[in-house]
Amino acid sequence: MSNYLAIATVTATLQRTLQATIQVDVDGARVTTVRPDSVGSGTPETGVNLYLYNVAHNPAWGNADLRTRNTERDFLKRPLVALDLHYLISCYGNENELEPQRLMGSVVRTFHARSILTREVIEDTVADSTYSYLADSNLADQMETVKLIPLSLSMDELSNLWSVFLQTPHSLSVAYEARVVLIESDDIPQRALPVRERRFFAAPNQPQIEQVVPQSGRLQPILADSTLIIQGQRLQSNLTLLSIGGVKITPQQVSTNQIVLPLSSLPQGSLRAGVQSLQVIHPRSTPTRMGRNARVPSQEMRGIESNVAAFVVRPTIQETSLSNLDETADDLRTAQVTVDIDLPIAKTQRVVLLLNERSIERPAAYLFDAAPRTADTNSLTFSIYDVKPGEYLVRVQVDGAESLLNVDTNSNSPTFEQYIGPTVVIP
Template identity: 45%
Template sequence: MSNYLAIATVTATLQRILQAVIQQDIEGARATTLPPGGISTGAPEVGVNIFLYQISNNPSLANLDSTPNRMKGNPLNRQVAVDLHYMMSCYGNDAELQPQRVLGSIITTLTDKRILTPELIRSTCSDPTFPFLVDSDLADQIQNITIVPVNISLEDLSKAWSVFYQVPYVVSVAYKACLIILEGREAFQRPLPIRDLSPAGIAPFPASPHIEQVSVQGSRFEPITLGSVLIIRGRNLQSQTVEIQIGDLAIAPTSVQDREIVFSLASLSLPAIQAGVQSLQVVHKVASSSPLITNVITSNVLAFVLCPTIVSVTVENLEVIEDNLRSAMAIVQLDVLVREKQKVVLALNEWTVDSPAIYMFDRPPQPSTSSTIEIPIPSITTGEYLVRIRIDGAESQLGVDDDPDSPTYNWYDSPKITIL
């Protein structure tokens, strides 16, 4: 972070760097910092004029002075990050190609010195040529200041020189110095910390519950089904009466703490809820005689995905097409409801290790909501198949053989159908 002298310090440092090099490459060359209108009277016979023609905000640190950062106490003062755009115009005897020689010297120098190091800046500030920069603190800035060339089209270059009224064009190159952080003088006012977040007495907007996460108890990555015990984590979750609202269903929790609520989906009568994305809220019911306080306080809405579970699956209307090819109707009973417009896919994986077949079948449109779905399975080879249902991206889970003495130990083994 730097004070008001930062911009002038960058310009003076560039002038000092270029002056030291071009006077060695071209005899009598000088580096100046005159406005374009004063070039005809004050420019050197041979040399470069460094003109700051534009200042822009640095996009990488656009949020440096955002309110959340300042509320955390960092930074102490308001700040702004800027980039400085310079037009470097070269002068001299064209017959001896002096402007082009100066231009080459500038480019090679700034290629080597792309970073204005703290040592370069400090030496500029202590140079007796620049006594007005003695109070500059740019050298203490944490971020490095880099000097990079700017690609300017012929059209943009002509526009830039057109604003220099009645100034003839000379050989020029543009560079950008980034980034310079300027700091304001007024310190940010930081109040004392809040000791108690709970409302005192009657408050028109009491502390509302806030949900941060919902997951299966014991494993946050396990899919959520109707048999799951769920944990809600957040803040301000405890109250006189607490309910869990999932869609239009209200569920009583088994355990309530200020930062955690435990409840079970197994208490729902089957089927009572659809598969897929669900909305969850914590509802506080507060007994109050004051008209200023609402009796029902709801939390934010958090979404979770409810996966279906296959209760049973049967095969009907089995027809022989060829020797090993069949068509049939799969009837799947689920523990959740499936609505008319939900996307339903039946996945069949042959239960074998010898080139297993894989099939995917879409459910045709159905006229009503139901927990039983019928899906045609045409042209399927005979065999034994594992069955999965995918509803709006929520997929049913397969059972695993957990008998250590079984030859299929640790294999998926259910639910299955057999096509004969």
């Protein structure tokens, strides 16, 4: 996190970044950080003025410091405030030579190309003798990077900003937001001793899932044909059901502490790639009386449910194909790549294609999103563009779950222990 110098450090970093570029684009231009008033403002005759006109709380980090004290009012963690900084960048100069417009182009180009304040840029600013008063700033250590986002102000907002707030004639301007600055207090929190033993607390007879691992090994990927080992407590009952992604199934191998489930036993088409939820259910049935002697058939009650565990199923590419190949003027290619997956992909899932050239000399790499889908499908189409010819290893990511590459296990092969597929050739 950052200390109280974070806001000033962001301003100084932006000033230093702009100064390095505008003085090259327009001779004699300089960057100031003063209020753009009409009298005695110190704004440059030729240059850019960077003015912080608003500081707002960042809503995404609004709950980041909840529960900072215990019942004795001692700090459990350092209080944290998250801020977004709003800057007005105004350009000044000879209107006849279009200096304000040239400076505006330089500003927009610079902030678009350097929209993230990297650790190195911040450290260089703090180390600059011009900003000796920022020597104790630790903004460079902030875990969240500061990003520049252009703000689209309407004509009414710009008019109010200049005429009401600043009360000065309008100058060619653009607004940016620096998001997010995290300022932490210097209070010393207290930390309890670590827990020696982890115990799960559950209601009587409630099943408890502790971990879900593939039978092939704890660190091995889970595929569509994997067998899951579900470990926990009180897993067995007169009737034990497993709920996976909303589908209920009766496992064949159940004990008190372990359930074995081949994923191939799930109904066809019910398993999806990506994160899956799993729950153990012990249903119960009870008769319902109507009148003194009448009965109706027993109704299945919801029963006792375990905690919800999660596991990730990785897709497997079965086939790749290329179509609609075209060549651009730069000897690059556009085409459509179709990838067939072993699991159905829901239309709402995000799918990404990853291409890595099979080359040892400056191999190229690309990433493309799948085309929109109107229904669940096992066949995905990707429109690729500006790709150089070559042979590429193909992977897909479905909600972050990445397909595996094939490895050459033939010790006599020249590609032994190298990735060899699946591939697509772009001629």
